[in-house]
């Protein structure tokens with residue numbers, strides 16, 4: 001099935017944003033991809049510049065747009081508000097529409113299926129297999145995944161299995177409260193790093209929330225980033241079906257993966273051109289956990305019985321934080337913490 | 342939520358204001374739509390574009406005496422000097438010192454070979470001062486677009502400067518598919534690259550005593566890069582500002598950001614402030630745009646430094662409407678589109694619309710058209726101020742730096758007073 005990019009107000013604003021580009025190249029000087037590879041000429045060229053030549057029934061002017069990682073740093077720094085990352089995202093989708101999705105992207109786009117296959121009791125086997133040189137050589141040859149690129153390790157148990165086991169053991173959710181949240185764990189927490197989800201549940205419960213483990217899909221970002229819009233569209237529809245009923249009862253959706261929550265809020269609706277009432281409802285009631293806690297704090301409800309932790313921790317702010325109303329972790333703490341900067 | 346000092350805009354006015362607030366212990370949050378003026382300007386500190394023998398200080402005195410509504414008049418000469426001094430001290434600390442004075446403007450060449458007056462410049466540029474004699478060489482690279490040594494040299498020659506030009510060869514290790522000013526800055530951060538270029542320059546130098554290069558001599562330690570090249574060539578080396586993105590501007594942004602964040606402030610780029618809330622005379626909330634819901638900020642004091650029309654803080658449309666896109670403050674602007682433009686594109690007096698901005702009292706607080714105070718806890722700095730056309734006066738960076746510093750200090754005091762009364 002091919003996904004036809006709609007002629008919606010987003011397309012119109014993308015078209016108009018071309019005229020806002022003053023060719024200052026600030027975006028190019030900030031783009032992390034063009035900094036490291038020559039094959040990507042940078043946001044200005046593949047975005048507002050190449051877009052002029054992307055016309056119906058014309059061959060695509062430049063396929064290097066496929067190197068764009070969708071990190072949106074360019075959007076963040078552009079002084080005139082050109083929506084470069086969205087231009088790139090939709091341009092890539094058109095290429096995929098014409099030429100199909102390469103095997104590698106087809107596989108890497110499905111973080112959920114990969115996770116399902118690799119995680120669980122057999123994870124050590126899968127991890128060992130994926131660390132073997134001959135296997136990596138083959139995956140490089142067949143799929144184009146660089147031999148030396150580190151791969152995340154599958155977890156021996158999934159976050160969902162842990163959560164359900166815990167509920168079974170206790171015979172009920174660990175706290176019952178009229179303040180409920182749906183936790184959106186995303187694929188990374190479920191299959192690779194379940195401890196992130198455990199920590200989130202602990203923090204939320206400590207603050208008096210009952211955490212609901214709703215059915216959910218992959219947010220669809222890996223597919224969106226690879227231009228596979230029709231499949232991403234299916235995922236988003238699935239999430240709407242599964243999550244909107246909670247939102248309609250006044251229960252917000254809170255996630256720990258900023259890129260998942262950003263996809264539910266903005267990326268999927270904007271790239272796919274979805275603007276109906278349910279889409280907006282989910283977008284408006286989805287929160288990154290930092291954003292959520294920050295709002296709790298603003299209302300004087302956050303428990304601030306923090307204990308000092310005498311450790312230095314590395315922290316890499318997710319790129320998608322820039323679009324979230326919390327800023328990153330540092331910005332969040334910074335709002336009340338007197339010592340940590 | 343804690344009340345904060347919020348700075349709207351991350352140009353030189355906003356950054357200097359944030360620096361003042363940081364140093365007063367107010368831990369400001371800087372919110373900006375994107376990176377802007379720092380990446381556009383050449384990195385010099387232009388106080389006023391006087392040429393000839395007139396002392397800058399005297400010219401400023403005249404300007405202040407004759408234009409009581411001019412932002413410089415609201416600061417007075419000693420505050421102007423204080424802002425410049427603080428700016429220079431910060432740059433000095435970051436090993437990127439500025440030279441110059443309020444006596445005579447230096448005359449520096451542009452990438453087009455025009456001559457441009459400026460009061461202070463990074464020491465990587467000062468050897469380009471055209472008040473000195475001696476033969477010049479202008480060198481560049483075919484690979485660096487928008488910097489044409491032959492063009493710069495031809496225009497300088499027409500103005501009586503003895504100058505030659507040359508294109509340099511990139512070492513094979515530096516071959517890329519495409520180049521930007523940043524690519525070259527990365528190259529020049531590497532001492533081996535500097536060696537290769539220095540050796541070439543020595544060969545083509547001839548009688549030239551000074552060599553001008555595009556201002557891409559590194560982001561890490563440009564002063565060291567210039568020193569290296571001087572050692573290798575035996576000539577004085579100077580940088581000539583390029584088209585954006587400006588490497589000297591990026592250096593400024595990096596230094597400011599580091600200094601502000603190290604002292605407890607935050608710079609958040611990609612956060613467009615587009616809504617404000619307040620009561621009778623205080624601004625209480627600002628809202629910056631984010632995915633699906635705005636980020637709300639509680640305001641103790643706020644600095645509006647959104648850069649006027651050029652910086653995007655002041656919006657205009659074809660109906661003749663002019664508005665402040667962040668706080669929606671009343672603006673001082675020519676009524677109706679017919680009043681916006683001068684008769685000629687390059688009119689001596691500039692276009693009236695570019696002087697549009699917020700009118701303020703002498704503490705840079707916003708006033709409405711009747712002259713009443715709008716918010717007592719807001720100050721305005723830089724190009725968003727009414728009362729001058731800094732582009733036409735050649736005072737953009739000087740005016741933004743000094744008004745930003747002054748406004749930041751006033752706000753720091755207001756914030757301390759406010760916190761004392763509310764405690």
Ligand code: SF4
Pocket residue numbers: 020021022023024025026027028043044048077078079080081082084
């Ligand atoms: S930063 Fe924005 S205005 Fe500048 S070149 Fe990039 S898209 Fe154009």
Ligand code: SF4
Pocket residue numbers: 030031032033034042043067068069070071072073074075084085088
């Ligand atoms: S989204 Fe990221 S990778 Fe893509 S062009 Fe923008 S800055 Fe570069």
